[in-house]
Amino acid sequence: xxxxxxxxxxxxxxxxxxxxYLILAGPGxxxxxxxxDAGGITTYAATGAKYGYHLIWFLLIxxxxxxxxxxxxxxxGAVTKRGHAEAIFDGFGAFWGWFSLLDLMIVDWxxxxxxxxxMTAALAIFRVPPWITVVAVIxxxxxxxxxxxxxxFEKLALLFCALNLIYIPAAFLVHxxxxxxxxxxxxxxxxxxxxxxxxxxxxxxxxTTIAPWMLFFQQSAVVDKGMLEKDIPWGRFDTLLGSFVTVxxxxxxxxxxxxxxxxxxxxxxxxxxxxxxxxxxxVGTFLAIGLFDAGLLGAICISLASSWAFGxxxxxxxxxxxxxxxxxxxxxxxxxxxxxxxxxxxxxHAPLVLITLFVQVIAVTLLPAALVFLILLLNDRAAVGxxxxxRAQNLIGGFIVVSIVVLSTLYGITVMFxxxxx
Amino acid sequence: xxxxxxxxxxIQEINSRYxxxxxxMSGAVRLSLMALRLYLFALVGLMVYxxxxxxxxx
Numbered sequence: 346x347x348x349x350x351x352x353x354x355x356x357x358x359x360x361x362x363x364x365x366y367l368i369l370a371g372p373g374x375x376x377x378x379x380x381x382d383a384g385g386i387t388t389y390a391a392t393g394a395k396y397g398y399h400l401i402w403f404l405l406i407x408x409x410x411x412x413x414x415x416x417x418x419x420x421x422g423a424v425t426k427r428g429h430a431e432a433i434f435d436g437f438g439a440f441w442g443w444f445s446l447l448d449l450m451i452v453d454w455x456x457x458x459x460x461x462x463x464m465t466a467a468l469a470i471f472r473v474p475p476w477i478t479v480v481a482v483i484x485x486x487x488x489x490x491x492x493x494x495x496x497x498f499e500k501l502a503l504l505f506c507a508l509n510l511i512y513i514p515a516a517f518l519v520h521x522x523x524x525x526x527x528x529x530x531x532x533x534x535x536x537x538x539x540x541x542x543x544x545x546x547x548x549x550x551x552x553t554t555i556a557p558w559m560l561f562f563q564q565s566a567v568v569d570k571g572m573l574e575k576d577i578p579w580g581r582f583d584t585l586l587g588s589f590v591t592v593x594x595x596x597x598x599x600x601x602x603x604x605x606x607x608x609x610x611x612x613x614x615x616x617x618x619x620x621x622x623x624x625x626x627x628v629g630t631f632l633a634i635g636l637f638d639a640g641l642l643g644a645i646c647i648s649l650a651s652s653w654a655f656g657x658x659x660x661x662x663x664x665x666x667x668x669x670x671x672x673x674x675x676x677x678x679x680x681x682x683x684x685x686x687x688x689x690x691x692x693x694h695a696p697l698v699l700i701t702l703f704v705q706v707i708a709v710t711l712l713p714a715a716l717v718f719l720i721l722l723l724n725d726r727a728a729v730g731x732x733x734x735x736r737a738q739n740l741i742g743g744f745i746v747v748s749i750v751v752l753s754t755l756y757g758i759t760v761m762f763x764x765x766x767x
Numbered sequence: 768x769x770x771x772x773x774x775x776x777x778i779q780e781i782n783s784r785y786x787x788x789x790x791x792m793s794g795a796v797r798l799s800l801m802a803l804r805l806y807l808f809a810l811v812g813l814m815v816y817x818x819x820x821x822x823x824x825x
Contacts, residue, residue: 436788438785439781439786441788442781721790754809757813761814
């Protein structure tokens with residue numbers, strides 16, 4: 346009897362905790378899954394096709410890396426009630442503030458263009474003309490944000506996050522050898538030796554897992570959601586779950602292309618989907634739907650990251666809880682970035698490959714800067730008080746930042762000068 | 768024109784509001800920001816060099 350009563354109380358406690366999490370869940374999981382955007386899906390698909398299952402272990406390493414970086418934005422947002430852009434302006438002055446804001450604006454807009462490239466390519470597989478895709482996406486995103494509530498936006502975004510899991514059944518449909526996945530994927534190894542191309546792929550995977558806009562988005566989302574200091578443990582859990590889900594999805598994409606398209610050079614996820622259509626119509630369809638969903642989720646979050654940042658600095662009302670009349674500039678910035686990025690894709694012979702290249706290089710310049718500011722802000726006891734970084738957190742964070750600075754610099758150089766490393 | 772003037776005034780107001788960094792400029796903070804400046808100069812320099820190469824070589 347005692348056992349049953351204990352079990353009953355334990356279950357009740359667990360149910361209460363789960364309900365509380367469902368209320369507080371959002372920023373962490375949305376930002377992490379949105380990070381598997383069109384560019385991310387392309388990178389993972391190309392990684393699987395090129396190296397099979399051999400780099401799965403590397404993706405798993407990125408779970409704690411993504412968690413440690415994003416967790417800091419939860420503390421900073423919940424304690425200071427300020428977005429990341431405002432925190433940089435306040436902490437480091439106008440010079441670094443403008444630098445971060447303009448860099449964010451450029452990289453967000455260019456990334457948004459790549460999201461539209463992914464979405465139009467995905468629906469082109471189903472013979473949908475690009476202009477219909479662009480118009481439909483803009484209308485859909487208008488409906489999502491103009492509801493006038495952060496809660497509605499977040500729950501819809503979570504629905505799109507769930508659709509991102511479509512790659513898991515797709516992986517089961519291609520019948521991979523579980524033994525091969527475990528043997529080749531979980532033991533750290535560099536298939537074919539460490540060379541320039543492998544380095545490029547490793548860096549691309551890091552770049553798609555931690556992006557500058559994610560820091561700005563999650564901190565602003567934490568503030569807009571109204572999370573308090575007491576909610577930080579749930580924010581941490583949300584971020585941990587998000588980093589786990591994003592990497593699991595990435596692993597399943599690698600399994601799909603590693604099983605079916607091994608040895609094929611993949612330039613885009615749409616190409617992977619089209620190739621998969623030839624072998625298995627359902628898997629190809631799943632990949633195309635997933636690519637569209639990834640582009641859409643990425644577009645929603647990236648355009649919001651910019652609008653929030655501008656609102657914070659220019660002092661405009663900048664919350665999804667406000668109506669369009671109350672925050673005209675916030676919504677104007679949002680739609681301006683969205684519509685212009687969508688139009689670029691419709692320009693015949695637009696230099697989309699060059700734009701994708703620019704995204705990678707400019708993102709490289711902002712990421713180390715954003716990470717350095719993040720660590721320094723989390724050491725400002727006057728602002729964050731007891732939520733200041735501990736020595737261990739500084740060591741882990743510092744190690745991640747230094748590694749990313751070194752690796753992303755090398756990555757930037759290899760993108761600009763691809764023949765330098767062989 | 769009025770909107771443009773308004774924007775300039777707003778930027779000036781932001782610049783004066785955030786003129787001084789609030790964070791205490793300890794040695795570690797100064798060193799980090801100096802390293803960041805060097806890193807950005809190096810990378811921007813490389814980007815400009817790449818741009819010049821692209822333009823001159825077509």
